[in-house]
Amino acid sequence: xxxSEKKYYHAIQLIPENCTGCTSCVKVCPTEAIRVRNxxxxxxxxxxxxxxxxxxxxxxxAILPKSDSLDIINKFQYKVAILSSSYAGQFTEDIAYPxxxxxxxxxxxxxxxxxxxxxxxxxxxIRDYIRQHKDIRPILSSNCPAVVRLIQVKFPSLLxxxxxxxxxxxxxxxxxxxxIQAEKGLKDSDIGIFLIxxxxxxxxxxxxxxxxxKHLQDGAFSIxxxxxxxxxxxxxxxxxxxxxxxxxxxxxxxxxxxEAEMVDCEDIRALSVNGTDNVIEILSKVEDHYLDQYDYxxxxxxxxxxVGGCLNVENPFVAMSRIKKLIKTSKHQKVDTSxxxxxxxxxxxxxxxxxxxxxxxxxxxxKQAIQKMKKLNEILVMLPGLNCSACGSPTCYALAEDIxxxxxxxxxxxxxxxxxxxxxx
Amino acid sequence: MAEYWNVNPxxxxxxxxxLADKPEADVSLEFEIAVKDFVxxxxxxxxxxxxxxxxxxxxAILRRIAVASYxxxxxxxxxxxxxxxxxxxxxxxxxxxxxxxxxxxxNIEQAMVPGWSTADxxxxxxxxxxxxxLPNIQKNSDLLHxxxxxxxxxxxxxxxxxS
Numbered sequence: 001x002x003x004s005e006k007k008y009y010h011a012i013q014l015i016p017e018n019c020t021g022c023t024s025c026v027k028v029c030p031t032e033a034i035r036v037r038n039x040x041x042x043x044x045x046x047x048x049x050x051x052x053x054x055x056x057x058x059x060x061x062a063i064l065p066k067s068d069s070l071d072i073i074n075k076f077q078y079k080v081a082i083l084s085s086s087y088a089g090q091f092t093e094d095i096a097y098p099x100x101x102x103x104x105x106x107x108x109x110x111x112x113x114x115x116x117x118x119x120x121x122x123x124x125x126i127r128d129y130i131r132q133h134k135d136i137r138p139i140l141s142s143n144c145p146a147v148v149r150l151i152q153v154k155f156p157s158l159l160x161x162x163x164x165x166x167x168x169x170x171x172x173x174x175x176x177x178x179x180i181q182a183e184k185g186l187k188d189s190d191i192g193i194f195l196i197x198x199x200x201x202x203x204x205x206x207x208x209x210x211x212x213x214k215h216l217q218d219g220a221f222s223i224x225x226x227x228x229x230x231x232x233x234x235x236x237x238x239x240x241x242x243x244x245x246x247x248x249x250x251x252x253x254x255x256x257x258x259e260a261e262m263v264d265c266e267d268i269r270a271l272s273v274n275g276t277d278n279v280i281e282i283l284s285k286v287e288d289h290y291l292d293q294y295d296y297x298x299x300x301x302x303x304x305x306x307v308g309g310c311l312n313v314e315n316p317f318v319a320m321s322r323i324k325k326l327i328k329t330s331k332h333q334k335v336d337t338s339x340x341x342x343x344x345x346x347x348x349x350x351x352x353x354x355x356x357x358x359x360x361x362x363x364x365x366x367k368q369a370i371q372k373m374k375k376l377n378e379i380l381v382m383l384p385g386l387n388c389s390a391c392g393s394p395t396c397y398a399l400a401e402d403i404x405x406x407x408x409x410x411x412x413x414x415x416x417x418x419x420x421x422x423x424x425x
Numbered sequence: 426m427a428e429y430w431n432v433n434p435x436x437x438x439x440x441x442x443x444l445a446d447k448p449e450a451d452v453s454l455e456f457e458i459a460v461k462d463f464v465x466x467x468x469x470x471x472x473x474x475x476x477x478x479x480x481x482x483x484x485a486i487l488r489r490i491a492v493a494s495y496x497x498x499x500x501x502x503x504x505x506x507x508x509x510x511x512x513x514x515x516x517x518x519x520x521x522x523x524x525x526x527x528x529x530x531x532n533i534e535q536a537m538v539p540g541w542s543t544a545d546x547x548x549x550x551x552x553x554x555x556x557x558x559l560p561n562i563q564k565n566s567d568l569l570h571x572x573x574x575x576x577x578x579x580x581x582x583x584x585x586x587x588s
Contacts, residue, residue, distance in 0.1 A: 154478075157484030157485060157488050159484075284471060284474075287474070287487075287488055287491055288470070288488075288491045288495045289488070289492050290495070358481065360478050360479050361479060361480070361481045362479045362480065362481075364481065366481055366482075369479065369480040369481055370451050370452055370514065370515075370516050373451070373476065373480060374452055377452065401479075
C-alpha cells in the first residue's frame with residue numbers, strides 16, 4: 001500500500017495565540033490527528049478527515065473553520081448559490097423558507113439553487129447503483145466527505161463499498177453549468193457556482209474533491225459565516241412574499257434517517273447511522289461482515305445528518321424538526337431531471353476509485369512494523385493507563401505510538417514524572 | 426478426546442511445522458472472554474484487527490482475520506463457561522487460540538454443518554446462534570484445529586497467512 005505524498009487541504013485553521021493547550025480537541029479527534037506539543041495544538045494533515053469535532057469543542061477560538069470570502073463571487077458575471085438542505089432548518093418559523101432563499105439574491109447572487117432539487121434523482125441513482133452492484137454489500141453512502149475520508153484513513157478495506165458517484169451538489173453543479181451556458185449564452189468561465197454548506201468537510205471537498213474528475217465549484221461559504229448577513233437582509237425584506245421556487249420535498253438529504261427511509265424499498269434494505277462514534281462502530285462491524293444483510297448504509301459524521309454540521313447555527317434537533325415540518329406541509333415541485341438521467345447512463349457521474357490514506361501504519365515494512373509494535377507494547381505497560389491526555393497525545397496507546405515513531409518521549413508523561421519525583425523525595 | 430482439522434492445502438506444510446514449533450511471537454495479545462457477556466463480545470477481535478491495521482496487513486486478509494476471530498470469540502461467549510483468547514502476530518501470519526472452560530462439543534462434525542446450532546434462547550434473542558459460526562471460521566482461515574472433550578474444555582486454533 002503506497003502512501004500518497006499528496007498534500008491535503010483542510011478547511012480548518014489553527015490560531016496558536018488563542019490555544020491554551022487544553023487538549024479538548026485532542027480527545028475528540030476520531031483519527032487521533034491532533035497533538036499538543038510545546039503547549040499548542042498541532043494537526044497532522046494526513047490524518048485529519050475534516051469532521052469538525054475540534055472546531056465544535058474548542059472554547060478558545062483556537063481552531064477555526066476556513067471559509068471563502070464572499071467577495072470572490074464578484075469575479076464572475078453570473079453568480080449561483082447552491083443551498084445545502086440544512087440551510088432550511090436555520091431560521092425561526094416566522095421566516096418563510098422562500099424568503100430566506102430570496103435573501104441570497106439580495107446578497108448578490110443571480111440565481112439560488114437547492115441541493116433538494118436533485119433528491120428524487122439521487123434516490124433513483126442510489127437504488128440503481130445498489131442493484132447494479134449486487135456483489136458488494138453493503139453499499140456505503142458517499143455524500144458525507146468526512147465519512148469518505150474516515151474510510152480512507154481507518155477502514156481502507158471498505159473503499160470498494162463506497163457509492164462511487166458524485167455527491168448531489170456536484171451533480172447539480174454539472175447540470176446548472178450546462179443549463180446556464182445554454183440559456184444565457186455565457187461561457188463556462190463567466191459562471192461562478194458556490195456552495196452554502198453546513199460543515200468544514202464540505203468546504204474541504206469543494207477545494208479538494210476526493211475522486212472527482214472535474215473541479216466543479218468556485219468556492220464554498222459556510223452557513224455560519226453568511227448567517228449574519230442573511231439576517232440583515234431579512235430585516236430589510238420585511239418577510240414579504242415572493243415568487244421564488246422552493247423544493248421542500250427534497251430537503252430529506254439533510255436528515256440521515258429520512259434519506260435511508262427514502263432509499264429503502266422492497267428489494268433494498270437501508271440503515272441510517274450518524275455521529276462520528278456511531279459511524280466508526282458501524283464501519284468496524286461492516287468490516288467483520290456483520291452487517292451484510294443491509295444493501296445500503298447512510299453514514300453521516302454529524303448528529304442527525306447534515307443538520308448537525310458544525311457550521312450551522314441551529315441545534316441539530318431543532319433544525320431537523322423544522323425541516324420535517326417543511327417537508328410535511330409543502331407541495332411537490334417537479335424538476336425535470338431527464339438530462340441528468342442521460343448523463344448518469346453515460347457514466348458521467350462516476351468517480352475515480354478511491355484510494356486509501358493508510359496513515360495508521362507504524363512502518364512500511366511489516367518486519368519493522370512488528371518490531372515497533374513490540375516496543376510499543378513494552379512502553380504501554382510502563383504508562384499509567386489513565387488516558388488523561390496531559391502529555392498532549394490522546395491516549396496512553398497513542399503516546400506509546402508517538403514514542404516509537406520518535407515523535408514524543410516517555411518523559412512527556414506527567415503522571416510518570418510525578419511518580420518518579422515522589423520516589424526521589 | 427475429539428479433534429477436527431481443516432487446512433488449506435497451500436499452507437499445509439508451513440502450518441503444521443508452525444504448530445510443531447510454536448515460535449515465540451514479538452507481538453501477542455491476551456483477552457478474557459466472560460460467560461454470555463455480549464456487551465463486550467467482539468472487543469478481543471477488534472483489538473487484533475486494530476493492531477494488524479497498524480502493521481499494514483492487506484485489507485482483504487484483514488477482513489478474513491476479523492471475521493474468523495470475531496466468530497470464534499462470539500462462540501466462546503455464547504456456548505462456553507468463558508475463556509481466553511490468545512493472539513500471536515508474526516510477519517507472515519497470525520495464530521489465534523481460544524481456550525474455554527467447557528462444557529465441550531459433543532459432536533464436532535455435526536457442529537461444522539452450516540445451520541446446525543445448540544444455541545439457547547438467550548443467545549438466539551441476541552441475534553446469534555444461526556449455526557454459521559464454525560463454518561464461517563473455516564471459510565476464512567488457512568488452518569482450523571479444534572480439540573474438545575464433551576463435559577470438559579474446548580480449544581480452537583486458527584492460522585491465517587497474509588499472502
